[in-house]
Amino acid sequence: MHFIAISVNHRTADVALREKVAFKEDAIRLANVDLFETKSILENVILSTCNRTEVYAIVDQIHTGRYYIQRFLARAFGFDVEEIKTMTEVHVEDDAVNHLMRVVSGLDSIVLGETQILGQLRDAFFKAQEEDTTGTIFNHLFKQAITFAKKAHNETDIADNAVSVSYAAVELAKKVFGKLTHKKALIVGAGEMSELSLLNLIGADVSDITIFNRTESKAQRLAEKHQVASAPISDLAAHLSSADIVISSTSAESYVITNQMLEQIEAPRKADSLVLIDIAVPRDIEPNITALPDVFNYDVDDLKGLVDANLRERQLAADAIAERIPQEITNHNDWVNMLGVVPVIRALREKAMTIQSETMDSIDRKLPGLSEHERKVVSKHTKSIINQMLKDPIKQAKEISTDKKSNEKLELFQNIFDIEAEHPYEEQRRKSAEKLSHILSFE
Known part of the structure; x- marks a missing residue:
């Protein structure tokens, strides 16, 4: 029996292709069953996320198993087998175990050390298990991999340092305020970076969030999607008087927040500190804001410095985790041999x-x-x-x-x-x- 992992990921295919080779959530169970009924497949688990689609399988022959898995993917998404071959990585035996351990612990992710993949792979395993497409090997190996990732995250700081600009923005706010639970946040802009910032704020337990955008309908749609408030951009100055955190990311050609706006709210302002985080290029917030003594103003360069430093810390943690994987491979092989x-x-x-x-x-x-x-x-x-x-x-x-x-x-x-x-x-x-x-x- 042989272990094979076939992966479509950010190294092998761009986002446009990855979108075409992704199983919808409600189709995974049927896909597992269909693959299990394919020649050469003895066990299988399918993982499909926004950044990767992977098939893990126990096969009776490596070459036959690889061909039928690639043929299965080709049929599922309307590609030729040769096209699927060009966008897949193939890992076999120890290399496949190494790949699984790297994926589940976040070492193979676009954002190094992200923890979401652990839950996604665990759910993928449970779905396959419920459909009886796992057996002796995978019931042991996937539990081993999940346990390994949990321990790696608990014993290292790999997930503790922000390595995305939107996440770093929220982490900076935490450095000023500590917990953000009762803070009021404003998001200026309704694009992708604004949505990521919104999600990170929600993840930090911020519930009082208002979105502003020049096209008010876009702000409303984003607000409704995540069940927060929206307001016209003309009301921004008024909301600044009670805000704690402002994250701005627009494509405006002039400053959205200026010294003059802050001077107008100096008297009525009640909050002790105001954290202004500008992740736009060109900048949305006027540099060298001086109107209020307790204003903390950060721009993209400040965030990049934090991200770069944190990425170095994550890489050190990732290296420490990677050093543990050979022992996991040995443990797996010893267990298989004992079978x-x-x-x-x-x-x-x-x-x-x-x-x-x-x-x-x-x-x-x-x-x-x-x-x-x-x-x-x-x-x-x-x-x-x-x-x-x-x-x-x-x-x-x-x-x-x-x-x-x-x-x-x-x-x-x-x-x-x-x-x-x-x-x-x-x-x-x-x-x-x-x-x-x-x-x-x-x-």
Whole structure:
């Protein structure tokens, strides 16, 4: 059995292509089932987000599995297989485990160390599990990966430092005020950066938010989408008198917030501090604002400096997490190798206990006068003999699991003890054979 991961991501395809190769949320379950019924696939999980679509699969043959997964994606999104090949990365075996660990811990994301992917991958695994498209390997591996990512996030600062301008803007406000729960925020502009700033404010528990834009309808639509308030741009000066935080990102050719506007609100203003964050180019807020003593004015260059410093911190944390992944790969391989050994050990124990049981039956026939206590003593000692005899063979079987020729040696082991152990994937193999027979009857 082989582990393969096929990925369409920000390195292999631009956003226009990624949008075309993304499963809608309500289609993931059916897609998992469709893929599972494909030739060569024994287990599968499909992950599809705004930045990546990935298929993780256990396959009976690498080349066959890769082809049928790429064919599945091509059919799902109306591409030729060759087109899908040009926009996918293929990871196999240890490289696939490494890829999964990097993805789930945020090391492979556009925003290094982002934590949202952990929840997305966990949900993808649960959906696949509910549709019975996961089995022995993935039920263990994905839980291992999720646990690894949680521990990595808890033990490093990888997600604690802002590495996007909109996020950094909110982090700067936190440095001034601490908690932002009861603060009033104004967002000037209704474009993508403004929406990202809005989402970060909401994420920081700011509920009193008003959006301003020269085209009032755009402000209204954005406000309704996120259930906050909007107001005409002409009311901005009045709202400044009670605001704590202002984030501005417009395409205006002149200053939106000026010294004169702040001078007008100096007397009626009630808030102690006012944080002005200008993420527009050209700038929306007049430089060197001096009207109020407690005004903190930041522009894009200030934010970029913070982002660059934080990115360096995240990279250090990412490097520390990456150093842990080889051990996770080793742990996974050790566990997989033990899968083949466990049935052998079980078969050996069962044979030994059958011999012990038959021996006790013979003793009962030849020594019918034994008391119940005497019989228990004999049974206990015969079992003790068996356990001592099995100790070294079982130890040897476990050591065989890490050998490069483990399959050959386990087969010899079974021949020596005259036992038969069913491979843990025997049921999946039978399913695969049934699928292949069904497919060939139609092709």
